[in-house]
Amino acid sequence: MSTPARTSRRSGIRGGETASGWLFTAPMIILLGLFLVIPVLMALWVSFSDWNGRGSPFGGTVSFVGLDNYSALVGGGGLAEQDFGTALRNNAWYVLLVVPIQTMLSLLLAVLVNRQILRGRGFFRTAFYFPSVTSSVAITVLWLFLFSSSGAVNKLLAFIGVNGPNWFNDPSGVLHNLLAAFGVDTGPAALTGNTFLGISFWEWLAGPSVAMSAFILMAVFTTSGTFMLLFIAALQNLSGDVVEAAMMDGANGWQRFWRVTLPQLRPTLFTVLTLGLIGAWQVFDQIYTGTQGGPGKTTLTPAYLSYQAAFTNQAWGQGAAIAFILFVIIVVFTLFQRWLLAERGVSARRMRPYLPIPTSGGSK
Amino acid sequence: MNTTVRTRERTVSPSRRLRALSREQLPNRQVAGRSLLYAILIVLAAIYIAPFLIQVATSFKTDGDAASNPMSLLPQTWSTAAYERLFLNSDFPVWFQNSAIVTVFVTLGRVFFNSLAGYALARLHFRGRNLIFALLIAVMSVPGVVLLIPKFLVINQLGIYDTYVAMIVPLLTDAAGVFIMKNFFESIPASVEEQARIDGAGTFRVFWSIVLPMARPALVTIIILSFQGSWNELSHFIVATQSPELTTLTKGVASLASGQLSQGTQYPLKLAAAAIMTIPVAVMFFIFQKRIMNTTDGAVKE
Numbered sequence: 320m321s322t323p324a325r326t327s328r329r330s331g332i333r334g335g336e337t338a339s340g341w342l343f344t345a346p347m348i349i350l351l352g353l354f355l356v357i358p359v360l361m362a363l364w365v366s367f368s369d370w371n372g373r374g375s376p377f378g379g380t381v382s383f384v385g386l387d388n389y390s391a392l393v394g395g396g397g398l399a400e401q402d403f404g405t406a407l408r409n410n411a412w413y414v415l416l417v418v419p420i421q422t423m424l425s426l427l428l429a430v431l432v433n434r435q436i437l438r439g440r441g442f443f444r445t446a447f448y449f450p451s452v453t454s455s456v457a458i459t460v461l462w463l464f465l466f467s468s469s470g471a472v473n474k475l476l477a478f479i480g481v482n483g484p485n486w487f488n489d490p491s492g493v494l495h496n497l498l499a500a501f502g503v504d505t506g507p508a509a510l511t512g513n514t515f516l517g518i519s520f521w522e523w524l525a526g527p528s529v530a531m532s533a534f535i536l537m538a539v540f541t542t543s544g545t546f547m548l549l550f551i552a553a554l555q556n557l558s559g560d561v562v563e564a565a566m567m568d569g570a571n572g573w574q575r576f577w578r579v580t581l582p583q584l585r586p587t588l589f590t591v592l593t594l595g596l597i598g599a600w601q602v603f604d605q606i607y608t609g610t611q612g613g614p615g616k617t618t619l620t621p622a623y624l625s626y627q628a629a630f631t632n633q634a635w636g637q638g639a640a641i642a643f644i645l646f647v648i649i650v651v652f653t654l655f656q657r658w659l660l661a662e663r664g665v666s667a668r669r670m671r672p673y674l675p676i677p678t679s680g681g682s683k
Numbered sequence: 684m685n686t687t688v689r690t691r692e693r694t695v696s697p698s699r700r701l702r703a704l705s706r707e708q709l710p711n712r713q714v715a716g717r718s719l720l721y722a723i724l725i726v727l728a729a730i731y732i733a734p735f736l737i738q739v740a741t742s743f744k745t746d747g748d749a750a751s752n753p754m755s756l757l758p759q760t761w762s763t764a765a766y767e768r769l770f771l772n773s774d775f776p777v778w779f780q781n782s783a784i785v786t787v788f789v790t791l792g793r794v795f796f797n798s799l800a801g802y803a804l805a806r807l808h809f810r811g812r813n814l815i816f817a818l819l820i821a822v823m824s825v826p827g828v829v830l831l832i833p834k835f836l837v838i839n840q841l842g843i844y845d846t847y848v849a850m851i852v853p854l855l856t857d858a859a860g861v862f863i864m865k866n867f868f869e870s871i872p873a874s875v876e877e878q879a880r881i882d883g884a885g886t887f888r889v890f891w892s893i894v895l896p897m898a899r900p901a902l903v904t905i906i907i908l909s910f911q912g913s914w915n916e917l918s919h920f921i922v923a924t925q926s927p928e929l930t931t932l933t934k935g936v937a938s939l940a941s942g943q944l945s946q947g948t949q950y951p952l953k954l955a956a957a958a959i960m961t962i963p964v965a966v967m968f969f970i971f972q973k974r975i976m977n978t979t980d981g982a983v984k985e
Contacts, residue, residue: 343803351822355833356822359825445972454914457960464737604933604937607921653824
């Protein structure tokens with residue numbers, strides 16, 4: 320920060336800091352460089368090559384194929400394109416449902432649990448947060464049991480007279496099922512006749528399959544606790560003055576929440592939404608453990624498809640290409656987040672006069 | 684809060700006073716509202732807890748009982764067959780041992796390397812520091828799941844595929860952890876360490892015996908995150924190993940789920956495995972519960 324002070328100090332008690340600085344950061348630089356930066360560069364090369372997994376990808380038998388791997392995915396017209404389109408469709412529906420639901424639920428939980436006069440606050444917080452600490456593998460195993468055809472969820476549905484589906488074996492799209500209930504079994508020719516990424520528009524609009532819906536519920540179950548904590552922290556940092564002023568002006572509880580509290584939570588809301596977006600595009604563990612993409616490829620996701628292409632089908636170039644396309648999708652969302660957070664700077668500055676002076680450790 | 688409202692009301696306009704009067708009726712409505720709040724919370728909590736209770740209960744059932752009474756919280760006949768099978772008649776102990784080994788080394792490694800790098804980035808003035816920090820931020824934004832193939836490539840190239848080295852070393856430091864430590868070191872006053880420097884202590888000495896003991900709260904955060912992270916890690920072990928002796932719990936239980944060890948559904952067995960797998964992180968969670976519930980705001984606030 321203060322350059323003059325820095326240079327004058329260097330010869331004094333801070334002598335030799337350059338050496339120790341590099342020495343202290345060396346393990347981190349080597350580890351992250353070796354297992355993160357270099358691998359990404361290697362994979363970038365593989366995505367432009369025809370390596371089939373045998374020998375080294377840098378050996379003489381491997382040749383440069385340009386954008387072939389990428390074009391096979393986004394315009395090849397073959398199975399690769401169809402699978403990639405299906406995986407994108409599945410994951411897009413997953414994101415579209417998981418992100419809003421988990422955000423709303425976690426905000427609701429935070430608001431409910433944040434009451435000062437609530438008895439058993441600790442218990443409720445623990446109950447809502449606990450699913451977040453368990454591993455996705457363990458939760459998936461549990462989910463496979465709860466959502467099996469004669470499992471607990473279907474027993475519960477039978478109580479209220481609903482004949483539950485065979486969750487993880489049902490490839491039918493939820494929206495298609497909804498339309499079928501109204502007698503619409505096939506889409507208009509405009510939708511069924513035209514395709515994008517190898518699957519028809521009608522198929523794009525199928526909605527998540529019943530199997531994917533179970534994964535969507537699972538994601539909401541496991542992430543809402545984490546995001547609840549973020550919202551609780553934000554709620555506790557809000558000053559009570561504004562709410563009190565609104566109370567004085569006769570605003571009821573509902574108005575106070577929507578007009579006073581929620582606008583102040585905007586930065587946290589954006590953080591939760593974008594963290595959710597980034598996380599929801601990376602579905603892998605659940606699919607690997609639970610369904611391996613089935614039934615009918617309706618739980619295939621780009622992350623799992625990338626793994627499958629490389630490790631199972633030995634199409635390493637294609638697998639790496641899928642990973643990089645996914646990377647771009649996620650980076651776009653991260654930039655989107657940056658852009659939204661840039662807006663936060665303005666509102667935070669405007670809010671500053673109304674916020675209490677931050678004291679260390681006194682944020683309870 | 685109520686008292687301040689009252690005192691202010693005395694000085695406000697008549698219309699306000701009217702509203703204040705109507706608030707007198709609130710107690711009744713408040714009781715109703717409070718009951719509704721508790722009802723909602725209890726139902727929600729039941730939904731969140733029930734799956735785990737069902738899990739534990741089912742792990743003590745027989746296969747037939749689990750299939751016909753999937754919701755009951757009490758087994759018809761208590762059976763520990765699933766646990767006996769897991770511990771005496773399967774690779775489960777090996778998986779558990781591997782997960783434990785990896786978790787211990789990764790956690791120790793991260794505590795040391797993250798704080799070392801975090802301290803240097805926060806406190807030491809050296810040429811290239813800003814560049815390193817910029818790269819760290821860039822690295823942090825790389826989503827983990829796109830690293831599956833890249834990690835395999837480098838592990839394969841280095842000739843360490845299917846070894847403990849491949850399982851542990853790539854996880855020994857993480858960008859987010861370094862970032863947390865850097866933030867923490869920036870928040871504590873520099874005067875103490877400067878005193879030690881004047882007394883002639885070397886940089887590492889200052890770090891090891893003065894700064895690190897002061898960093899206990901942040902180190903606990905690192906321990907919690909890396910314990911949870913490495914115990915629950917799946918994808919890295921999928922691409923780093925293949926032999927049964929190196930299978931971790933996550934990988935092993937995932938293979939159970941897809942039916943590799945068992946004939947038929949065998950839900951008690953699978954759920955018992957998943958339950959045991961949850962115990963260490965659950966214990967960790969309950970030990971540091973207060974910290975986890977409060978630290979998150981400190982860790983995320985930036």
